[in-house]
Amino acid sequence: xxxxxxxxxxxxxxxxxxxxxxxxxxxxxxxxxxxxxxxxxxxxxxxxxxxxxxxxxxxxxxxxxxxxxxxxxxxxxxxxxxxxxxxxxxxxxxxxxxxxxxxxxxxxxxxxxxxxxxxxxxxxxxxxxxxxxxxxxxxxxxxxxxxxxxxxxxxxxxxxxxxxxxxxxxxxxxxxxxxxxxxxxxxxxxxxxxxxxxxxxxxxxxxxxxxxxxxxxxxxxxxxxxxxxxxxxxxxxxxxxxxxxxxxxxxxxxxxxxxxxxxxxxxxxxxxxxxxxxxxxxxxxxxxxxxxxxxxxxxxxxxxxxxxxxxxxxxxxxxxxxxxxxxxxxxxxxxxxxxxxxxxxxxxxxxxxxxxxxxxxxxxxxxxxxxxxxxxxxxxxxxxxxxxxxxxxxxxxxxxxxxxxxxxxxxxxxxxxxxxx
RNA sequence: GUGAACGUAGCUCAGUCGGUAGAGCUCCUGGUUGUGGUCCAGGCGGUCGUGGGUUCGAGUCCCAUCGUUCACCCCA
Numbered sequence: 001x002x003x004x005x006x007x008x009x010x011x012x013x014x015x016x017x018x019x020x021x022x023x024x025x026x027x028x029x030x031x032x033x034x035x036x037x038x039x040x041x042x043x044x045x046x047x048x049x050x051x052x053x054x055x056x057x058x059x060x061x062x063x064x065x066x067x068x069x070x071x072x073x074x075x076x077x078x079x080x081x082x083x084x085x086x087x088x089x090x091x092x093x094x095x096x097x098x099x100x101x102x103x104x105x106x107x108x109x110x111x112x113x114x115x116x117x118x119x120x121x122x123x124x125x126x127x128x129x130x131x132x133x134x135x136x137x138x139x140x141x142x143x144x145x146x147x148x149x150x151x152x153x154x155x156x157x158x159x160x161x162x163x164x165x166x167x168x169x170x171x172x173x174x175x176x177x178x179x180x181x182x183x184x185x186x187x188x189x190x191x192x193x194x195x196x197x198x199x200x201x202x203x204x205x206x207x208x209x210x211x212x213x214x215x216x217x218x219x220x221x222x223x224x225x226x227x228x229x230x231x232x233x234x235x236x237x238x239x240x241x242x243x244x245x246x247x248x249x250x251x252x253x254x255x256x257x258x259x260x261x262x263x264x265x266x267x268x269x270x271x272x273x274x275x276x277x278x279x280x281x282x283x284x285x286x287x288x289x290x291x292x293x294x295x296x297x298x299x300x301x302x303x304x305x306x307x308x309x310x311x312x313x314x315x316x317x318x319x320x321x322x323x324x325x326x327x328x329x330x331x332x333x334x335x336x337x338x339x340x341x342x343x344x345x346x347x348x349x350x351x352x353x354x355x356x357x358x359x360x361x362x363x364x365x366x367x368x369x370x371x372x373x374x375x376x377x378x379x380x381x382x383x384x385x386x387x388x389x390x391x392x393x394x395x396x397x398x399x400x401x402x403x404x405x406x407x408x409x410x411x412x413x414x415x416x417x418x419x420x421x
Numbered sequence: 422g423u424g425a426a427c428g429u430a431g432c433u434c435a436g437u438c439g440g441u442a443g444a445g446c447u448c449c450u451g452g453u454u455g456u457g458g459u460c461c462a463g464g465c466g467g468u469c470g471u472g473g474g475u476u477c478g479a480g481u482c483c484c485a486u487c488g489u490u491c492a493c494c495c496c497a
Contacts, residue, residue: 006470009488061495065422083497112497117422119490126497195494211493260496278490281497308497335455368449370457385455399457 010116010124018313022127025312026109028155029129036148038107038131043087045111049077055086055295057262059202066114080113083261084130085288085304086295092134093297102135109309121279121311130285132304134292139236142267142287142303143243149271149283149305150249158315160274161282163250166226166257167237168205170265170289173230178204180223188218208256224255233266240267263288267303275318276311283307326377329420331399332359333369335385343384346413355420373399380420382412 007013014022033040049069056063068080081087088106097104109129116122131148133141146163153161169177185192185200185207192200196215199206208219229237244251259268270284285305292300332347334340340359347357358376360369373381383395393406396415407415
């Protein structure tokens with residue numbers, strides 16, 4: 001054997017048991033997106049680097065130190081998609097979708113790439129399910145996206161989920177608040193550690209998220225954005241909360257909620273789950289009313305969310321691994337090459353008719369084939385050996401009861417199709 | 422990027438004072454001349470993460486490196 005090559009740091013293989021669970025997650029999301037009127041979109045895995053620099057923001061950790069950026073053979077700077085909103089907005093602008101009936105509502109599931117220090121629930125490649133609604137600033141649309149994401153978690157039965165919601169304001173009131181916060185932080189600079197002072201210059205609101213007791217003590221007395229919202233943003237915020245109340249969605253209003261992307265305005269929200277190890281966020285999003293214009297489109301409001309499939313899997317499997325998915329309804333046990341050859345066309349036609357079927361292909365012993373049949377989760381087993389071949393029949397075994405009955409070979413297909421579709 | 426703990430069979434782990442690597446589970450075969458989920462017996466499976474060093478001798482001690490996990494940071 002040659003030296004082993006392993007998956008790159010921070011990446012992982014999804015094996016079939018988890019694959020079945022992930023298919024269920026995407027399936028649940030997909031049918032809810034249908035119900036809410038969201039159409040599916042797919043964008044390239046890599047984009048021109050400039051898209052993320054302009055869209056996500058220079059001051060974000062993503063752009064400053066987490067992007068997989070490379071020059072292609074033509075000397076163009078490309079970046080593996082680190083987040084989903086900027087590419088969707090780029091496609092919206094590129095295809096003139098602002099001329100479609102608004103709002104344009106889109107969803108996607110796609111891998112994201114960030115150069116991070118991996119740990120449980122944090123990888124260098126992860127998969128998000130996301131949605132964006134573009135072209136309306138109605139607070140009901142914010143509430144709709146929150147309800148939609150909550151419905152996905154409910155449909156999957158994820159335990160321990162909570163919703164935090166806040167607002168970042170917009171326009172002059174947001175700038176005024178930022179100036180006030182910076183002034184406050186400067187007045188308390190002596191009480192802040194050096195790295196916190198540095199971060200204060202880039203994105204002062206981030207300090208609300210710090211777990212450092214010294215920082216937390218300073219932030220305790222800091223002005224809160226929710227007390228400084230302009231009239232428009234304040235009304236918007238109240239309307240979103242009212243809509244959530246009206247549909248019975250519980251939330252914690254949180255003036256310190258910060259998200260890591262520069263484009264958010266007004267509503268920001270985050271769903272947390274208590275079973276994610278060191279991480280707590282399972283999904284989040286918010287409104288981004290300036291992003292479309294920033295990326296060269298007409299002024300267009302937008303709101304969206306992203307949620308991590310790997311974190312959903314973590315939350316769902318915290319109490320134990322998901323059971324393996326059944327791999328077949330019918331198992332074909334042919335004794336000897338002739339019998340296996342006889343069964344092959346029957347099995348092929350049955351599969352075409354939609355019956356999941358599998359067969360021994362290793363020439364196992366009868367005992368071995370029965371074990372395989374049980375392990376495959378098959379409900380029935382077709383046994384064909386010399387005795388059956390001589391009589392033109394097959395033995396049909398019910399795997400749960402162990403009962404067996406003869407079925408003429410000519411009727412095998414129709415009997416199986418009737419009982420096992 | 423910084424700090425810490427941990428890397429032994431496909432999986433979960435044991436391995437004493439440094440003395441030439443083990444268990445359970447899984448898988449395969451047999452007990453049962455053609456019948457599964459129990460039982461019994463046997464078998465397959467290991468460059469002890471990797472590379473150096475110390476030593477007569479290293480899974481065990483030392484150094485480096487890679488990976489995982491945890492904390493910081495940040496996020497899905």
